[in-house]
Amino acid sequence: MEFFLQQIMTGLSIGSILLLIALGLAIIYGSMGVINMAHGEFVMLGAYGAWAMNAFFGVGLLPSLIVVFLGVGALGWLVERGVIRFLYRRTLDTILATWGLGVMLQQMIRLSAGGELRYVEMPSVLTGTVGILGVDVPGYRVFIFVFVAALFAVTWYLMFRTTFGTKLRAVVQDRSVASCFGIDADKVYSLTFAYGAGLAGLAGALVAPLKSVSPEMGTTYVVDAFFVVVLGGVQSLFGTVASALMLGELTGGLAYLWNDTIAKALVLLAIIVLIRFRPQGLFVSRIRS
Amino acid sequence: MSNAFTTFLNNRTAVQITVYAIVCGAIFLFPLVLDNDFLLNRYARYLVLGMAAMALSLSWGYAGILNLGQALSFGIGSYCMAMALKLRTVPVHTGEGGLPDFMVWNNVETLPWFWQPFHSMPFALLAGIVVPVFLAVILGWFMFRGRVTGVYVAIITLATLVVGNLLIIDQQRFTGGFNGITDLAQLELFGIEFDAYSKSTYYLVAVCMTVCLFLALAVTKSKAGMILQAVRDHEDRVRFFGYDVAWYKVLAFSVSAGIAGVAGMLYTVVMEFASPTFLGVPLSLSIVIWCAVGGRQSLLGALLGAILVAGMEGTLSESETFLDTWTLIMGAAFVLVVLFLPNGLAGLFEMLRRRLAAQPAEKPTEGATDAAVLADKGAAERS
Numbered sequence: 001m002e003f004f005l006q007q008i009m010t011g012l013s014i015g016s017i018l019l020l021i022a023l024g025l026a027i028i029y030g031s032m033g034v035i036n037m038a039h040g041e042f043v044m045l046g047a048y049g050a051w052a053m054n055a056f057f058g059v060g061l062l063p064s065l066i067v068v069f070l071g072v073g074a075l076g077w078l079v080e081r082g083v084i085r086f087l088y089r090r091t092l093d094t095i096l097a098t099w100g101l102g103v104m105l106q107q108m109i110r111l112s113a114g115g116e117l118r119y120v121e122m123p124s125v126l127t128g129t130v131g132i133l134g135v136d137v138p139g140y141r142v143f144i145f146v147f148v149a150a151l152f153a154v155t156w157y158l159m160f161r162t163t164f165g166t167k168l169r170a171v172v173q174d175r176s177v178a179s180c181f182g183i184d185a186d187k188v189y190s191l192t193f194a195y196g197a198g199l200a201g202l203a204g205a206l207v208a209p210l211k212s213v214s215p216e217m218g219t220t221y222v223v224d225a226f227f228v229v230v231l232g233g234v235q236s237l238f239g240t241v242a243s244a245l246m247l248g249e250l251t252g253g254l255a256y257l258w259n260d261t262i263a264k265a266l267v268l269l270a271i272i273v274l275i276r277f278r279p280q281g282l283f284v285s286r287i288r289s
Numbered sequence: 290m291s292n293a294f295t296t297f298l299n300n301r302t303a304v305q306i307t308v309y310a311i312v313c314g315a316i317f318l319f320p321l322v323l324d325n326d327f328l329l330n331r332y333a334r335y336l337v338l339g340m341a342a343m344a345l346s347l348s349w350g351y352a353g354i355l356n357l358g359q360a361l362s363f364g365i366g367s368y369c370m371a372m373a374l375k376l377r378t379v380p381v382h383t384g385e386g387g388l389p390d391f392m393v394w395n396n397v398e399t400l401p402w403f404w405q406p407f408h409s410m411p412f413a414l415l416a417g418i419v420v421p422v423f424l425a426v427i428l429g430w431f432m433f434r435g436r437v438t439g440v441y442v443a444i445i446t447l448a449t450l451v452v453g454n455l456l457i458i459d460q461q462r463f464t465g466g467f468n469g470i471t472d473l474a475q476l477e478l479f480g481i482e483f484d485a486y487s488k489s490t491y492y493l494v495a496v497c498m499t500v501c502l503f504l505a506l507a508v509t510k511s512k513a514g515m516i517l518q519a520v521r522d523h524e525d526r527v528r529f530f531g532y533d534v535a536w537y538k539v540l541a542f543s544v545s546a547g548i549a550g551v552a553g554m555l556y557t558v559v560m561e562f563a564s565p566t567f568l569g570v571p572l573s574l575s576i577v578i579w580c581a582v583g584g585r586q587s588l589l590g591a592l593l594g595a596i597l598v599a600g601m602e603g604t605l606s607e608s609e610t611f612l613d614t615w616t617l618i619m620g621a622a623f624v625l626v627v628l629f630l631p632n633g634l635a636g637l638f639e640m641l642r643r644r645l646a647a648q649p650a651e652k653p654t655e656g657a658t659d660a661a662v663l664a665d666k667g668a669a670e671r672s
Contacts, residue, residue, distance in 0.1 A: 035440060037574075086628055092355060092440065093627050096581050099574055100623030107616035223451065223570065230444055261459040268448045268455075276431060279441045 005135045007252060013137075015248020016145045017207055019241055021221050022228035023148075023155060024199030026240040029229055031172045031192055033091045034084055038102040039225060040218025042197045046072050046204025047213040048109055051118045061123050061205065068205045069198045076197020080190040088189075102218070109215045120208035144206055151199070156237055158195075168192055227271050233281020243281075298646035302510065309506060309589055313499045317492075326486040330559060333485075333494045335599045337555045339592040340498050342579040344548035346591035347505050349580060351514065352541035353521035355443045358450035359576045362421035362546040364568025366553025368457070368470065369420065371563030372404060373413030377474035390472065395462040404463070410478070417554040418547050425546035429539035436535075438524065450573055457565050469564030476558050485561050494555050498592075501548045505588050508544055517541050582626050584635025594633060 025039050046068050053064035079101060087094050126143050129136040159165040170178040171185045179185050204218075211217065228247060232239030247267060254263035297303055316336065320329060341363050348354040375389050388400055406412045432445055457464045464470070476483040483490045508514050516537050519527045528534050557563050566572060576595070583594015598619070605615035630636055 035443075083624060083628065090631065092443075093581075093631065095355075095443065096578060097624050097627040099578065100620045100627065102620075103623070104617050104620035107614075107620065111613055219570070223447065226444060227448065230441070259459075261455050265452045265455045265459075268452045272445050272448050272452075275441055275445055276435045276437055279435075279437055 002134055005133055007256060008249065009132070009135055009137050009141075011249030011252035012145060012245065013141045013248070014252055015245035016141075016148045017203075017210075018224060018228050018248055019152070019244035020144065020148045020203040020206060021200070022225040022232075022240055022244055023151065024196040024203065025222075025225045026229045026232070026237065027155065027159075027199070028193055028196035029226075030236070030240075031168055032084075032088075032189055034087070034094045034193070035091065035098070035226075036084075036196075037095055037099040037222060038079070038105060039098075039196075039200050040220070040222030041102040041105040042072050042076065042200035042218070043204035043207075043221050044109065044213075044215065044218035045075065045105065046201030047120065047208040047217065048113055048118070048204075049201060050205035050208050051120050051213055052113070054120060061120060061209065065202060065205055068201045072201025072204075073194040073198030076200075077190055077194035079197070080193035084193060085186065085189070102222075106215045106218075113215075115215060118213040120205075120213060122209040140209065147206065151202070152237070152241060155199075159237065164188070164191070227268070231271055231274060231281060236281060239281050295646055298642055301642075304642060305506070305589075309502060312589060312593070313495075313502065316495050316498070320488050320491055326488075329488060329491045330486045331603065332600075333491045333559045334556070335596045335603075336494045336498050337552050337559055338576075338579070338599050339595040340501055340552035340555070341549050341576050342583065342595035343502060343505060343588050343592040344545040344552065345576050345580045346583075346585055346588050347508065347548070348541045348545035349577075350585035350587065350591070351509050351521065352517040352538055353438075353524075354538060354542055355439075355577070356446045356542070356545065357443045357573055357577060358446035358448075358453075359545075359549055360568045360570075360573035361446075361450045361453045362425065362549035363553040363556070363572070363576075364453065364457075364563075364565075365421050365424070366417040366550035367557045367563045367567045368464070368553075369407070369413050369417035369550075370476070370554040370557040371470040371473060372407040373410055374473035374476060374557065375470050376404070376408055377477075378472060389465075389470070391465045391468065391470070392462065397462050401463055414554070418550045421546040421550035421553075422543045425543040426539055429542040430535070433535035433538040433542075447570070447573075450568060450570065454565055454568050454570070457568065464565075467565060469562055469567075471562040473557070473561055483558055485559055490558060494559065497551055497555055501551060502588060502592065505544070505548065508541075509588070513537060513540060578623055580633075582623065582633055584633030584638075586632060587635035587639075590633055590635025590638070594635075597634075 021039075021043055024042070025036065028034055028036050028039070049068040049071055050061055050064050053059040053067060054061070059067075079098075083097050083101065084094060087097060122140050126140045128139045130139050130142050131137075132142070157165075159168065167178070167183045167188050170181070170183060171188050175185050203221075224247075228244045229240060231247070232241070232243035250267050250270070251263050254266050257263075258266075319332065323329060323332075341359060344362075345356060345359045348356050378389075388397070389404075392400070407416075428446070428449060432442060437445065458466055460466075475485075478493075481489055483493055509518075516527060516532055517540075520532075520534050520537060524534055553567065556567065575598075579595035579598050580591040581594070582598055583592065584590030602615065602619060605618065626633065632639070
């Protein structure tokens with residue numbers, strides 16, 4: 001029983017990190033249809049932001065989260081204004097343009113911060129373990145789980161309970177009609193993109209203590225995050241949560257049965273089959289086109 | 290400008306065939322100008338990468354299938370060739386019966402069954418084409434029967450590529466894992482030995498490239514090619530006409546995979562090893578980028594785009610001044626091309642051709658020719 005719980009905890013931990021990274025992507029892809037290959041680089045920038053705040057200003061991880069969120073968000077805003085907004089009519093091309101941007105961001109970091117691995121320290125309050133149902137779980141993982149839950153709640157509130165969210169959903173449904181009603185679609189889209197990018201930055205700062213920080217770290221994340229978003233269903237925030245946790249549990253479980261690589265390959269195969277039969281995602285009952 | 294020239298310019302196919310032939314001819318004559326085996330090897334490499342991009346243009350530009358997993362076919366072809374060449378190495382550190390060295394290190398006792406047939410070179414050459422095609426037919430059938438389109442095709446092909454890459458790295462005992470298959474023999478066909486650093490290999494690549502290029506051109510000019518372009522532009526309309534859209538897409542997808550497989554085989558010959566990076570996500574995305582820069586809707590454009598970009602990468606990354614900044618320059622160039630040249634460099638050429646063809650003829654011509662020119666021009670504008 002304890003072993004079983006341990007497995008579930010591992011899965012939840014993987015799933016919460018997946019969700020953390022996928023949440024920003026879900027908003028950008030789900031509402032704007034933009035396939036942001038630079039998302040992984042936003043994550044990477046967040047991790048470097050946390051590292052730089054610590055190395056140069058001696059600021060701990062938790063206070064630097066705010067700076068990282070605002071900084072990466074501002075960069076996202078610039079990217080949207082400078083590149084993405086010209087590509088809303090041909091969204092598949094956003095793959096190419098954002099990939100080019102990602103390559104540039106990687107190289108800029110390599111030139112300024114160096115290509116070697118960096119390490120970010122965990123906040124000392126969170127280094128201990130917490131006993132949950134008789135299972136010892138690292139405190140930092142619990143913190144991530146709680147933080148992601150809170151972040152999700154905020155995002156959900158923003159999307160469904162604020163004027164901004166209403167405007168965004170109106171623009172997503174019909175841009176021209178929304179514009180006729182006086183909604184500044186450009187502004188709504190650029191702010192949405194900035195918010196998604198900011199979330200990616202937060203994700204990077206939060207995973208930094210768990211993994212080493214390198215200019216290439218984003219590439220693996222963006223692919224995984226895409227699978228989460230597509231599997232959950234575009235435009236469905238709850239779908240994203242469910243699919244992140246499902247993929248987390250599946251990866252954790254299969255990795256125990258075989259090994260990490262085979263687990264990953266099997267999960268990907270499952271995703272391929274699921275997309276084929278439910279391209280609209282697992283958790284979307286109806287879709288507007 | 291003479292009238293005949295204008296008429297010629299108005300015939301898109303004629304222009305295409307002429308330009309394609311001129312480029313291929315230039316590629317064949319190139320070694321006469323450049324007598325440097327090291328550089329020839331490098332250009333042969335660019336040509337091979339160009340083939341992979343050209344194959345992608347067939348499925349992406351002509352059929353609208355954005356295949357982010359093009360490197361899977363490429364890598365499989367490359368491994369097929371490497372397996373055959375590995376079994377031909379002079380046994381120095383190999384096990385009994387020419388067991389490859391990395392298998393000995395991984396305590397593999399006998400040659401696994403799927404390595405056995407690679408003792409035969411014809412089998413390996415065939416496998417390098419048939420295996421990618423077979424996989425493409427299965428995957429294509431699986432996707433297109435289910436009417437999976439657009440970004441979902443991109444995600445499925447990307448996922449397939451990652452699975453292939455993971456498996457190759459994981460099965461180290463049989464594939465050499467991260468290191469790939471190194472220390473290969475030289476390819477020998479019809480009594481000619483293809484040293485990677487020699488004119489013979491360059492010509493081998495050039496011949497294969499030319500054949501594949503014109504084969505792909507023939508596909509696009511065939512009826513199936515026309516239907517594919519119609520599918521790209523408006524899939525539902527073609528379906529309503531009663532065409533089986535899925536099979537046409539499978540056709541484009543698998544021909545593209547076959548050409549990529551050939552390119553992969555050549556890549557092993559040119560590079561003298563096979564590595565999991567040959568079916569990695571970065572290479573696969575690079576192929577897409579080359580195709581986009583050159584012009585996704587032009588086979589030759591994609592080919593030249595790959596040669597140009599890969600060549601620039603090679604030159605810039607070696608020069609002192611751009612050592613650190615070349616990735617920045619390339620990244621910025623991609624973004625600009627995507628923003629301002631959606632049809633790539635080939636789009637520029639096409640604009641130029643139309644501009645020239647649209648110029649009024651200097652001398653008044655007979656009514657009949659004029660009408661023909663007008664009709665032709667109309668056709669060109671619609672296309």
